[in-house]
Structure formats: structure tokens, C-alpha cells
Amino acid sequence: MSWRVRTEPLPGEPPLTIPGDPYSVVVLLRGYSEPQGAGGAQRADGSVTLVLPRAWRPPGARGQPPAGPDAAAALAQAGSGPVLVDTGGPWARDALLAALAAQRVGPDAVSLVVGTHGHSDHVGSLGLFPRAALLVGHDLCLPGGLYLPHGLSEACPLRLGPGLEVWATPGHAGRGDVSVAVAGTALGTVVAAGDVFEREDDGDTWRGLSEDPVAQERSRQRVLAAADVVVPGHGGPFRVFREP
Template identity: 70%
Template sequence: MSGPVRTEPLHGETPLLATSDSYSVMVLQRGYAEPQGTGNAVLADGTVTLVLPRAWASGSSRPMAPSADGGTKTVLEEAVRGPILVDTGGPWAREALLEALARQGVAPGDVTLVVGTHGHSDHIGNLGLFLQAALLVSHDFCLPGGLYLPHGLCETQPLILGSGLQVWATPGHGGQRDVSVVVEGTSLGTVVVAGDVFECLGDEDSWQSLSEDPVAQQRSRERILGVADVVVPGHGPPFRVVREAVKRTEDLVCEDKEAT
């Protein structure tokens, strides 16, 4: 049986590189949040994660721009044929983001989908670099040029982007419309790119003060911890989720009988 969970540092994976039959997951820029001075000032930037289809090759021809003619489901399927960026960091880190993408053989024009986990400037500050990409920012989904499409995303209905790739509604930190990206079946298990649902490893006593809806965020955190093997938080290195085994009452009774 699955029991309580604990979290611990993820060792030996810098940057995080998890692969599945369909996708690779790489942390391009690790977010941070560092107190400054004696007041409440914080120097911060958000984590940027690249989800790269295994079938995509650097220098390959870019997929055709998605058309709304086939409906939202078809558009999403087309949008994930190329590189997918989860958050973009703040505008002050523009050059660092471009360099990080280039190290993976990705140009801004190659990116076909950008997912913004929420609308804070340290997470979507570089959207302007990706004018040819479809954008899913919080719950707003639009094609290049600003054509917005309905999609039905809610807490009970994820967006299925591809095999083992989903977007979940995970409200709380920035309000009711935060999202997380879930990549299943990787070499590290299920990886959840969670935005600021999790600020960092060990944030249990601090995240509430930054949350617009702590009740909803607690629900989102529990939901993620129920499925994730690795969490990519908004402002720190990825961390593991370890589930403790809980023995059934029947098993404990049998062990007691054997001991006597």
C-alpha cells in the first residue's frame, strides 16, 4: 500500500534530464529566490524547463503553424510536435535563456508551444521571444497572432497534449488559473513541472505567505505529491518524492503471530 510521502534532494541530475519514449525533460534555468537587505525584498527568477519531443531533431523543418480548423484537440497535437517551453523566466534573463536554448540546439523560432504556469513576471517575462509558438498561459490558450481557443481545462479535466504529456489545473499560488505540466513514464518516473505550486524543496512553512489561495494550493500540492516521482519547483532545484510503504493490518497480524 502507498503511505505518507517525503521529499528529498535529487542527486546526480544537473541539469535534470529525464527521458521517455516520447520526450526529454531538461531544466534550462534553475529558479531562485534570495532575500535582499533587511526588509522583505527578494531577488528572484523562475525555473525554465524544456520538454523536447524525441522525434524532433535540431535543424529539422519547423512544423506548419497550427490551424484552428481541426479544433482545439488537433491544434494541441500539432503544437507539441516541436520543442515545448514551460515558463520563460524574467526579461532580465533574456540572453541567458537564449544561450540555454542554443546549447540544446533550439532557436526561439523552433519552439511550437510555451506553457506559462502562471502570470507572474519572473515566469512569463520572455514570451515576446516566441512569436511563432502557440501559448498556454494559465488557462488562456492562443495561436500565433492572438486567436484564442476554448479547451475545457479544469481540476477534474486535464489537457492531454500527447502520449504521457498533460497540463493540469493546479490553482492556488497565483489564484485560480495556475497550471502544471505532467510528463509520465520517464527514466525518473513521473515528472511534474509545477511552477510555484512548490517554491522549492522544504518550503512547507513558507509557501502559504506567497499564496493567493492557500486552501486551493494545498489541494494542488497534495494532488501533485500523489503522482509525482520528481517535482520541478518554481524557485529551486528539482526534488524527489518518496512514498513510504504502509503494511496492511492483516500483514502486521501475521508478523505478530510468526514472532510469537
């Protein structure tokens, strides 16, 4: 069956909380991208999203992914604490720390940071989270520099917990882009998609920023087919409605 997709902005400004069980989603910082002058320069920063397990309780929790070589166990442990999707650029450090503090989450409590891709406006503050596991693109690293193979592909997502997955969504920065999907929220499935979507109304403008537009179009269609809410890389979250 074919579907017509329409979207509309999700009302509210960050921090914007979408409650859920077993995970809630908090859009901490809204990304932006603004032209600067006539030469094609852009002033930009990426959206930052926090995934909070219902069972996690502050304060005092500390991210402690296992140091062993098993990727599935490491990911399950990392998914049991706060998961941060992207960090914004280094210039947003203070805003990020303040937004986390408002959720009673300190940097040491973050158990996993997922970088949707390696651009500086999305992973520029990784250094704030030395106790967290890091999944940047397809590289999974535990604290101390232990890298683990894991088998992530478009056909094989990584499971962090019930309804919490990392998807391979290639295109924008090449083959390594990922998105985080959170099922079971009050609004359905939320996908923090990085720059798979620049913003809700990005039309065809995303193509000029894409290293692989064919793959990115495939990723966009996958997200639109599954998500009820999308958090794009450089704009406010938006709802997705599929109609016959």
C-alpha cells in the first residue's frame, strides 16, 4: 500500500520532553543553520537530544559501560543510563551543560553518546563525556579507547534496550551516518535523525549537502515510514502523519 506523508511542527521550545515507557525523549537544544553573507557561508549548530530510561534516577548515577569485549552487552549497559544523541559544536558547551543540568544529568552520568555523524557541529563536545561509551557513526568505543565490532548495517540495527535502537541511515556524510529510534513514547516512535533531515521543510536543499544523495533518499524514506516524530539536524522536531 502506498502512503501520502505530511508533516507539521511539534509545538514548543527546548527543552521539549516527550514522555514514554521505558524511555522518554528530551530535545535539549534545537539546531540551526543560517546563511551568512553572499559567499555561501553558514552559521550552524546541530540539535541535541537526550534519551532517558524510566528506571534511571538521578543524582549519583554514573555511566559505567562494561570494559569487556562483548558489543551487545556493552550496548545494553550503555542503554540503561542517559543516552545523548549528538553534542552540538564546542561553542555550545555551556548551553549543553546547562541543558543537561536542567534535567539533573551531569556529564559523568551520561552512559552513551551517539554521534549521528562526524561533523564538528554534531560531535564537537565529545570530550565532556570521558566516562561514556561513544558510538560515532559506526565506531563503538568504550572509555579508555577499547573499540568493539558490532555488525551495524541498514539491515541490522543495534539494540540498546526495549524499543531503543541505532539505525544505519547513510547519505549525508557518507556511509557512516546513524539515527536513534525510540519507540513507545506518548507520540509514538521518535527518531533523532541527525542530518538525514536538515529541517522539516528542507525540500531538495539537503541534496547539495549530501555525499550520497541516493543513499540519503533511501534513509529519508525509511525514517518517514517508521517515525511519528523526527528530530532533524538543524531545525525543530516535527510530527509525521501517513495517510492512504
